[in-house]
Amino acid sequence: MGTAFRLKTVAVAAFLAATAYLPLTAHAGLFDDEEARKAIMDIRSKIEALQRDVANKSDKNSALTLSDRNDNLQSQISALRGQIEVLTNEITNAQQRQKDFYVDLDARLRKLEPQQVTVDGQSAAVGIPEQQAYDAALSQFKGGDYKGAGNAFGDFIKRYPQSAYAASAQYWQGNSLYAQRDYKGAIAAQQNVVKSYPDNPKVADALLNIASSQAELKDKAAAKKTLEQLIAKYPGTPAAQTAKDRIASLK
Template sequence: MNSNKIMRQFALVLLVGAATQAVAAPASAANLQTLERMLEAQGQSQLQVQRQLDQMSADLDNIRGKVERNSYDIKQMKERQRQLYNDVDQLSRQPVKAAPAAKETANTPTEAYSKNMGENDAYQNAVNLILKKKDYQGATQAFQSFLTSYPDSVYKPNASYWLGQLYFAQNDLSQAAKNFGVVASIKDSSKRADALLKLGVIAERGNDTVKAMSYYTQVVKGYPNSTSAKQAQSALTNLSKH
C-alpha cells in the first residue's frame, strides 16, 4: 500500500517536471527573440549616431573652410585699407596751397593751385572728407563731382589719383585702373610713378603678366630712385620667377 502510494507520488513529480519544462521552453525562446530585437535596435541607434557624427564632422570642415576664406578676405581688406590710410597720411602732409601772387607764379610755374576759389574749395572739401571725416564714399562722390565740374583743373591729376586709391581700396579695380590711367597720362604729375605702379598691380591681379611687367618696367626706368621703383623692381623679380 505504501509502495503504491510512493509510486503515485513519483509519477506526479515527473508529470509536474515535464509540465514545467514545457512551459519554460517557450519562455526562453521569447526572451531570446526580445534580446535579438533589443540588440538590433541598439545597432540601428549606434549607426544613426555615427551618421550624425559624420555629418557634424563634415559640417565642421565646411565651417572651418568658410572661416579660413573669410579670414583671408578680411586680411586682404585690412591690407588695402592700410595702404589707403598710408596714402591718405601722405596727402595730409601735402595741404592744398593758397594761390600765390603773380610774381610767385612766374617763379613756380609747376606749382598746383587755382585762382578760382570755388575750384579750390571744391577740391579741399573732397580732401577733407578723407582726412577729417573719414567719409570715403562721400569723398568718392565729391571727387567725381569735382572732375565733372572742373575737367581741366590743375588738381585733376591728384583728384584722379585719389579716386583711383578709393576705388582700389573698395576692390573696384576697373574704376581704379581708369583713374590711375588718367594720372599716368600726365607726364609731369608727381603721382605718375605710383599710378603706374598701381596699374601694374591691377594688371597682375587680372593675370595679365605682360601688361603688369610693362607698367613695372616704366616705373623702374622712369623713376629709378623712387620708392615706387623699388616696389616695381621687387614685383618684376617675383614675376620673373614664375
C-alpha cells in the first residue's frame, strides 16, 4: 500500500503540474515573441518531466492502474504539445505582421520623399504633395476654371513659397486673373514674377501679359513702355517677337 500511495501522490503532482499550464492557450494571443518562447520552453520541460514519470512508474502488481495513469499523462502531454503548436503559430503570425507593417511603412515613406524634376530648365527636388497641388491648379486652368485656378495657385504660393514651381505658380495666377478680366490683379501678379524671379524664363511672358493687361485698361503708353522693356531685355525670345508686332498696333 505504501508503494501505491507514493505512486498516487506522484501522479497527482504530475497531473497538477501539467494542468497548471492549460490557461496558456486562452492567453497565447497576448504574448509577445519572447514571452511565447519562454512559455514553450516551460511546457517542453514539463513534457519531459511527465515522460520521465511515465517511464519510472512500472509496478508489475499495479499494471492496470499504472496503465490508466499512463494514458492520462500521455493525454496531458498531447495537450501541452498542442499548446506549443499554438504558441509557435502565434510567433510566426506576429513576425509576419511585423514584416508586413515595415514593408508598408517603407512604401508610404517612399511616396512622401521628394522627387527630382526639371522646372524651367533647372533640376529641383519637389515633394509629392507639392507636385500634386501644382498639377491640380494647372489642371483647373487648362480646364477653363480660371477662378478656381487663380485661388489654387494663390494657395500654392502661400504653402510653398520656396518651391521650384513658385515662379510658375505666380505666372499662372496672373494669367488666371487676366482670363477673368481682372487686369489690375493680373498686372500685380506678373510684376511679382518680374521682381522676385528676374532670371526665370517666364519673365518675358510675364511682361507680355502685363502689356496686354495695360492695353485692356486703355493705357497704351504704359503698354508700349512695357513692350519696349521686354524687347530690350529679352531680345531673342518668342515673347520679344510678339512684342514687336504689338507695338505697331499701339501706334
